[in-house]
Amino acid sequence: MEIVQRILPMKESSKKARSEGKVIGFVPTMGAIHEGHLSLVQEAKKMSDVVVVSVFVNPAQFAPSEDLEKYPRDPTRDAELLSNENIDFLFMPKVEEMYPANYGTFVRVNELSEKLEGVTRPGHFEGVTTIVLKLFHIVEPHFAFFGQKDAQQLAIIRRMVKDLNMDVEIVRVPIVRESDGLAMSSRNVYLSPEERKAATVLYRALDHALARIEEGERKTKTILKEMKEIISTEPLARLDYLSATDLIDLKDLKTLKGKCLIAVAAYFGNTRLIDNIIVEV
């Protein structure tokens, strides 16, 4: 595994790989690597000749009030975990390398970025799409791998790639969960033991929804109401949103049909967690 800190040598390595006819798979991350990230890497390895992982805590996707400063960083451990996976390149640029003085260009995906996460985190997805576009130009991947846990991010990046006529194929990789159902997240380390225990309520609510859908329930009002009741039994949980939408445009559904996304966001103390399931009916 080669660690690359500057844009130019990363570009040169990608161009060399492409010129040799190799397929490049790319996993963009903010580090604090966990099993979820490693499942993205494993999927990338299956589909590509050369695997590039980036570790970059992107300031542009944090609002001033958010957790940029305390976001978990452990580059040495990240490098070790990724090296164990035998990836080819670990791209770890500094903030000044990605956003030099005078930086001024931002890309946004309208509408899709304004709902769900976008309500509580205005500007967040503009930061995400901007850094992902930059990284795609630097790494020039054939495939890029994103976790389903950030389902809205995935929908937005797919839309950006389509709208901007880019060739990279976006691959969705399923959520990896702890044994008690909690979705893997770099932010789980913020949770106190009590909050950590309470946080399983998100998956319990989603699992209930899944069971009800398997029973034949299709009315989202009923399903979301029951999920809300489950979450309200957990005093440490403060619900942000619950939604049932289609998977492409994230439009609210009255009745489940086709591929649907059931998503939830909630606070446990100061920590905001998200989770979701995809169901096809």
Added chain:
Amino acid sequence: MEIVQRILPMKESSKKARSEGKVIGFVPTMGAIHEGHLSLVQEAKKMSDVVVVSVFVNPAQFAPSEDLEKYPRDPTRDAELLSNENIDFLFMPKVEEMYPANYGTFVRVNELSEKLEGVTRPGHFEGVTTIVLKLFHIVEPHFAFFGQKDAQQLAIIRRMVKDLNMDVEIVRVPIVRESDGLAMSSRNVYLSPEERKAATVLYRALDHALARIEEGERKTKTILKEMKEIISTEPLARLDYLSATDLIDLKDLKTLKGKCLIAVAAYFGNTRLIDNIIVEV
């Protein structure tokens, strides 16, 4: 010359040329081809193996109040003029091809897009950068050629390419003028005979500035004041702005130093014209 109307075959042609090691030169236009465009094409031919010209009147860069509907369109004549130049590909997509239903992704360059033209034409440059980014992804040029007449556009596109870590090199091509000094523009056809005559005042003012700078004048206040006086002698001219800035950040200069841009915008009837000179002191 091959005329291409769809994105996919244009991409395939570009990829084929690249895979054969050919250098692609690209000239994006809104059609109504005139000598100014042809000078861009000639420059592209000098520097490239394969020349692609696009003709696309981009709705996203017109405000609702602007001249999208009446903007001059003559695709048959454009194709003839470009065929005479022996270009390789003429890319003429339909609006629905570039902006399909549900389109929602836009790129903007902050600050640089808000001054000069951006004051009178809010949103204009977001439309420009969005279409240029899309076209760059489709055509994948090594070089792209832009006229100095749209000096701010050029500065903004250079910034976008740098910020977004793209590899295309932006080439500036000098302004082509009519024999009486009027800068070539597709919008010149809007001018009545009286307005057409009056419009030469822009170049007369710029030419005066050039002479004064050659004499040794460096104070922009003095130079712009004299230019304003010249323009005010023309009753059909209504000045929009006069500016003296650096060429990269378009920051106002008190004293000319290094490479400077002196730019002017004015209305003649309902037609808004722009012009500029670059001076190095």
